[in-house]
Amino acid sequence: MLKGADDVAMEQEDSASQNGEMASWDINDIKLPQDVKHTDWFQEWPDSYVKHIYSSEDKNAQRHHSSWAMRNTNNHNSRILKKSCLGVVVCGNDCSTLDGRKIYLRPAICDKARQKQQRRCCPNCSGPLQLISCRGHGGYPVTNFWRHEGQLIFFQSKGAHDHPRPETKLEAEARRSIQKAQTAFSPTCPRLKRFRETERHAGETQPRDPLPFPRAKTGPSVAAAHFGRPASGISPERALGGRLGISPYVGAGAEAGGSGLRCDKPGEPVAAVACGPSVGFVELPLWDRVLPAAPRGCHGPALAPARLPSEPLCPGIHPAPGAPLTPKGGYEPLGPTGDASHREKRHAASGGLPASPYLLAQQEPLVVPPGAHHHCAPLKAQGRALEDEQQGLNLDCCSSDMFLNLCPLR
DNA sequence: ACATGCGGGGCTA
DNA sequence: TAGCCCCGCATGT
Numbered sequence A: 001m002l003k004g005a006d007d008v009a010m011e012q013e014d015s016a017s018q019n020g021e022m023a024s025w026d027i028n029d030i031k032l033p034q035d036v037k038h039t040d041w042f043q044e045w046p047d048s049y050v051k052h053i054y055s056s057e058d059k060n061a062q063r064h065h066s067s068w069a070m071r072n073t074n075n076h077n078s079r080i081l082k083k084s085c086l087g088v089v090v091c092g093n094d095c096s097t098l099d100g101r102k103i104y105l106r107p108a109i110c111d112k113a114r115q116k117q118q119r120r121c122c123p124n125c126s127g128p129l130q131l132i133s134c135r136g137h138g139g140y141p142v143t144n145f146w147r148h149e150g151q152l153i154f155f156q157s158k159g160a161h162d163h164p165r166p167e168t169k170l171e172a173e174a175r176r177s178i179q180k181a182q183t184a185f186s187p188t189c190p191r192l193k194r195f196r197e198t199e200r201h202a203g204e205t206q207p208r209d210p211l212p213f214p215r216a217k218t219g220p221s222v223a224a225a226h227f228g229r230p231a232s233g234i235s236p237e238r239a240l241g242g243r244l245g246i247s248p249y250v251g252a253g254a255e256a257g258g259s260g261l262r263c264d265k266p267g268e269p270v271a272a273v274a275c276g277p278s279v280g281f282v283e284l285p286l287w288d289r290v291l292p293a294a295p296r297g298c299h300g301p302a303l304a305p306a307r308l309p310s311e312p313l314c315p316g317i318h319p320a321p322g323a324p325l326t327p328k329g330g331y332e333p334l335g336p337t338g339d340a341s342h343r344e345k346r347h348a349a350s351g352g353l354p355a356s357p358y359l360l361a362q363q364e365p366l367v368v369p370p371g372a373h374h375h376c377a378p379l380k381a382q383g384r385a386l387e388d389e390q391q392g393l394n395l396d397c398c399s400s401d402m403f404l405n406l407c408p409l410r
Numbered sequence B: 001a002c003a004t005g006c007g008g009g010g011c012t013a
Numbered sequence C: 001t002a003g004c005c006c007c008g009c010a011t012g013t
Helices: A005-018 A111-119 A169-188 A190-205 A236-241 A343-349 A384-397 A400-406
Strands: A051-055 A070-073 A080-085 A088-091 A102-105 A129-132 A143-149 A152-158 A261-265 A268-271 A281-283
Touching: A111 A129
Parallel strands: none
Antiparallel strands: A051 A152, A070 A080, A080 A143, A088 A102, A088 A129, A102 A281, A143 A152, A261 A268
């Protein structure tokens, strides 16, 4: 009899919690425990104030991986690597797919790449993308600390993520691969060429439509089948870069027969289907989910911490796109790089409590499923930068499923 | 192109 | 001084 995936996951969490919840050490301690009997399974989604001790053999630990989008933060301590969470990229239109899922993209780690990413459009509705920064640690991003000591790698997380889970790194890479493959294929597709030409002519006589391609109503969304539900029970080595290639998420649609992505080498997703859709990550809304039980190593609840009672349950975009809460409660626009970089210069001046406009559970992202398309309001006029970007990237981000129809593999 | 790590440096409490 | 973060650079994939 096969062991249920949940059972395996529980065992891993048990293992992982042994060094976390009961840990008496702190990452800043001069001396860390060396008589560790059991090292933890690698935790892909560490959350709340947890600690783990990994084996120095663990590849994911070695690389300081996390499925959260974590960027390096200088703590002026070369012994302890500090990383802070970048949050999640959502659709500024708060769109949902037909089956009610939300878009949750992985913020690019590189500042420039993130800036560029935000000029792109929502893979579901072509709306503007918006970075929701993480404020799970007293209004600051959740921080992860890594410290190598002999045969052990100590990990400590501070703060509880107050935003949905983004795509994993591998999922984001896979999506980029698919997009690249699409653009690489595009000039060779006569039908698409014709369509582009028509589009160009149309653009000369009328205002440019932010959606340069009509959306396909049908057509299997191949790659979409490969992201999705967590298949718990992934061994630590495989959690991020293992045989599945795309993290512990086995596509919900994969069982339905899709095979758009595969991984020939561990950790290297392959865009096997060139015309697969350029999908982003979507998640079920809160009311459509079963909250996963918090790992025993987690002290925090499944829901995000401190919330204002008046905060909406629905993770909508509230005051104005790009205006998350300041660490102390006020809304503000994101900085030029989309990382709210200037908030620190002002947050001290504003009063209030640390909070977020989002009341979200720790949810596993899902990809736009086959046939899922936008059903949010038409996109409003966007800036020239975005328009320019769309001219170059529209195929990337807006029309992959259309492309699939225009350029069927068979 | 992008992720990752390092280190200088600014700002605030 | 500590704790934040931004930024640029170098390196690896």
